[in-house]
Amino acid sequence: AQKITQTQPGMFVQEKEAVTLDCTYDTSDQSYGLFWYKQPSSGEMIFLIYQGSYDEQNATEGRYSLNFQKARKSANLVISASQLGDSAMYFCAMRPFQGAQKLVFGQGTRLTINP
Amino acid sequence: GAGVSQSPRYKVTKRGQDVALRCDPISGHVSLYWYRQALGQGPEFLTYFNYEAQQDKSGLPNDRFSAERPEGSISTLTIQRTEQRDSAMYRCASSPEGGAGEETQYFGPGTRLLVL
Numbered sequence: 001a002q003k004i005t006q007t008q009p010g011m012f013v014q015e016k017e018a019v020t021l022d023c024t025y026d027t028s029d030q031s032y033g034l035f036w037y038k039q040p041s042s043g044e045m046i047f048l049i050y051q052g053s054y055d056e057q058n059a060t061e062g063r064y065s066l067n068f069q070k071a072r073k074s075a076n077l078v079i080s081a082s083q084l085g086d087s088a089m090y091f092c093a094m095r096p097f098q099g100a101q102k103l104v105f106g107q108g109t110r111l112t113i114n115p
Numbered sequence: 116g117a118g119v120s121q122s123p124r125y126k127v128t129k130r131g132q133d134v135a136l137r138c139d140p141i142s143g144h145v146s147l148y149w150y151r152q153a154l155g156q157g158p159e160f161l162t163y164f165n166y167e168a169q170q171d172k173s174g175l176p177n178d179r180f181s182a183e184r185p186e187g188s189i190s191t192l193t194i195q196r197t198e199q200r201d202s203a204m205y206r207c208a209s210s211p212e213g214g215a216g217e218e219t220q221y222f223g224p225g226t227r228l229l230v231l
Binding site for chain 1: 146148150155156157158159160163170171173174204206208217219220221222224225227
């Protein structure tokens, strides 16, 4: 079974600063994918970034990057130059490459960007 | 192109009533997933389909919950004899080619169900 742990229930950051949202995971699978989603107050679930367990380089998508440390089983999301519109819930999720196709989510981190 | 759509967006029902929640995936997407999200929690898997075949229903909490996707496109999640504990956001997601590996799941806006 897979498990995702997000230990920060809430984060407060000043606009334009960088922020790191923590995610650790537990799995016995050899190959898996890690995902981050953003959920603004409107309630949508917006896909942000993906990292495969076999990827040697950290994934990047615009202002988002994923600090992947496989040995530590962590997949932290880094948002550079934060903006007011980044205020939202952020969910880390994973899925093994074999077997069950469901995403397993963490409990989320609520990020608030202060002006 | 159009994303995943769900209807209704909000549903208020009385305990004991049946409800049907609809999901229209991104056109051409093979896989369709249903999740349930309680307030302040991450989504939890309910069931998923490849085309019209239900591949995994291990997350359905009990036999009051069922889902179908008869023509491999639109899906309906049905909850019979609703109970107050069924109140939650029900989310649908779809992915292009069968859900394997790095394939991303794209979520709809959700249906917020309130059982009185």
